[in-house]
Amino acid sequence: MKIPLHFILKRLHSFTGFLPIAAFLTEHMFSNFYILQGPEAYNARIELLSNLPFVMFMEIGLIALPILYHAGYGFYIVFTGKDNLAWYPYRQNWFYTLQRWTGLLAFAYILFHLYQTKGSEFLYGKEVNYARMAEIMHVPGFLWFYLASFTAIMFHFANGLWGALIGWGAVTSDAGRRVSGWICALAGVTLYVMGVSALLTLAK
Amino acid sequence: MTTENRTIKLKVKRQECPQAKPRWEEFQMPYRPYMNIVICLREIQKDPRTSDGKQTTPVVWECGCLEEVCGVCTMLVNGKVRQACSALVDEMGDEITLEPMTKFPIVRDLVVNRSRLFASLKRVSAWIPFNSAKDIGPGPRIPPQQQQKDYVLATCFSCGSCLEACPQVNERSNFIGAMPINQARLFNDHPLGKPDAVKRLKALVDEGGIEDCGNTQNCARACPKHIPLVDSLAEMNRQITRNLLRLFRD
Numbered sequence: 393m394k395i396p397l398h399f400i401l402k403r404l405h406s407f408t409g410f411l412p413i414a415a416f417l418t419e420h421m422f423s424n425f426y427i428l429q430g431p432e433a434y435n436a437r438i439e440l441l442s443n444l445p446f447v448m449f450m451e452i453g454l455i456a457l458p459i460l461y462h463a464g465y466g467f468y469i470v471f472t473g474k475d476n477l478a479w480y481p482y483r484q485n486w487f488y489t490l491q492r493w494t495g496l497l498a499f500a501y502i503l504f505h506l507y508q509t510k511g512s513e514f515l516y517g518k519e520v521n522y523a524r525m526a527e528i529m530h531v532p533g534f535l536w537f538y539l540a541s542f543t544a545i546m547f548h549f550a551n552g553l554w555g556a557l558i559g560w561g562a563v564t565s566d567a568g569r570r571v572s573g574w575i576c577a578l579a580g581v582t583l584y585v586m587g588v589s590a591l592l593t594l595a596k
Numbered sequence: 597m598t599t600e601n602r603t604i605k606l607k608v609k610r611q612e613c614p615q616a617k618p619r620w621e622e623f624q625m626p627y628r629p630y631m632n633i634v635i636c637l638r639e640i641q642k643d644p645r646t647s648d649g650k651q652t653t654p655v656v657w658e659c660g661c662l663e664e665v666c667g668v669c670t671m672l673v674n675g676k677v678r679q680a681c682s683a684l685v686d687e688m689g690d691e692i693t694l695e696p697m698t699k700f701p702i703v704r705d706l707v708v709n710r711s712r713l714f715a716s717l718k719r720v721s722a723w724i725p726f727n728s729a730k731d732i733g734p735g736p737r738i739p740p741q742q743q744q745k746d747y748v749l750a751t752c753f754s755c756g757s758c759l760e761a762c763p764q765v766n767e768r769s770n771f772i773g774a775m776p777i778n779q780a781r782l783f784n785d786h787p788l789g790k791p792d793a794v795k796r797l798k799a800l801v802d803e804g805g806i807e808d809c810g811n812t813q814n815c816a817r818a819c820p821k822h823i824p825l826v827d828s829l830a831e832m833n834r835q836i837t838r839n840l841l842r843l844f845r846d
Contacts, residue, residue, distance in 0.1 A: 393627075394798075394803040395844065396798070396843060397802045398801070398802065398804075398807060399801035399802075399805065399807050399836075399843075402807035402808075419612060469645070469810070471768060472764065472768050472771075473763050473764055473766070473767040473769075473806070473810055474763050474766040474768065475763045476761070476763050476814070478675070479672075479675045479676050479761075480676070480761055480814050480817065480818070482813070482814060482817055484811070484813040484814070485763070485812050485813070485814055487811075488763060488810055488811065489763075490814040507821065552689055552695060555811040558811060558826070558829065558830045558833065559809075559811070559833055559839050560833060560834075561830055561831065561832075561833035561834025561835065561836065561837045561838075562834070563830060564827055564830040564831045565827060565830075566824065566826075566827065569826070
């Protein structure tokens with residue numbers, strides 16, 4: 393038996409994107425939404441999440457490793473492509489190119505965000521809570537970086553989800569692609585609005 | 597529009613042989629109504645002289661059918677892939693650049709070697725595996741709905757436009773492109789092609805196969821026959837997903 397390794401790695405990339413990572417992203421945006429209810433609600437939410445059983449294993453196994461794999465294989469995908477927008481400036485070709493750039497930006501952002509939250513907690517003992525996040529968001533540079541990254545991540549999420557539907561063969565027609573495109577866009581915009589409203593509340 | 601004093605400028609990327617360095621040459625010719633790129637190239641052939649009057653060799657290109665069904669005159673016209681025979685000067689403007697396709701090894705001037713397409717067809721067994729000197733009777737009937745659907749897939753003439761327009765086909769990847777994947781779909785759909793269906797799927801999940809698709813969908817836009825290549829890619833992805841466990845067997 394010949395194991396189609398190439399195929400498995402690529403499908404795993406797709407799978408990590410739409411299951412663990414997209415699920416975590418959704419959870420994360422829902423948790424952030426508690427910011428709108430004020431510091432107590434948000435801090436209680438953080439408390440709840442950080443007291444989940446085996447939280448460290450879940451963070452590593454269901455969040456960190458999938459993101460690392462998705463990013464690592466993503467770098468390889470970026471390397472194997474050669475964009476040609478200059479001659480074929482079609483919408484979907486723009487999405488293809490944007491998917492790669494937003495992926496790179498998202499990864500840079502995630503590392504930075506991790507440093508500002510978990511990293512700072514570990515290194516300088518700055519506890520992650522409403523006050524700490526509000527402190528970060530009051531620096532205009534950070535706020536803009538977060539807003540830009542949110543835009544990139546939500547595009548990457550929606551477009552990636554849409555692509556995965558084609559990549560796994562769930563959608564095989566033009567009409568299907570149009571309908572699923574709007575659904576994915578709606579999912580992306582919903583999470584985006586939730587995320588941005590939380591950011592702006594913190595920055596107030 | 598005055599036709600008498602219009603001049604067409606043709607910039608052609610030329611290369612004597614695969615090892616030679618490419619160079620640009622400019623040609624001029626009087627406009628004629630309904631001119632296409634093939635006529636322009638024949639005009640050069642008559643008297644191969646560049647714009648500044650220097651004698652040169654005639655530009656080498658291939659053409660066969662002259663009606664966009666053979667694919668050999670596929671080249672880059674103003675940077676975009678298309679067939680020279682169906683590229684009308686009236687759509688192009690008076691300054692036109694011609695280049696050979698970039699995703700295939702160059703032979704000379706505008707001629708490239710497209711044999712990788714044939715290799716890909718062999719890879720995905722793009723044929724019906726029944727062949728007998730004996731009369732084995734009529735084949736199974738194919739309903740007209742399926743005939744109509746499959747006819748569109750069968751209009752592919754291996755021009756290579758889908759590979760040329762694909763950002764995932766380049767020197768850093770072995771991606772076979774949309775064309776052989778569409779053919780695998782065609783023969784997997786055929787009742788007599790079905791016995792080899794899983795074999796074709798296995799060929800598609802190998803290195804350089806369908807997973808290298810980046811969902812750019814340029815292939816469908818570039819296809820001169822408007823084959824729904826994205827549908828074909830998605831359909832083969834679906835067949836692979838459905839047969840996931842079979843791919844690992846034997």
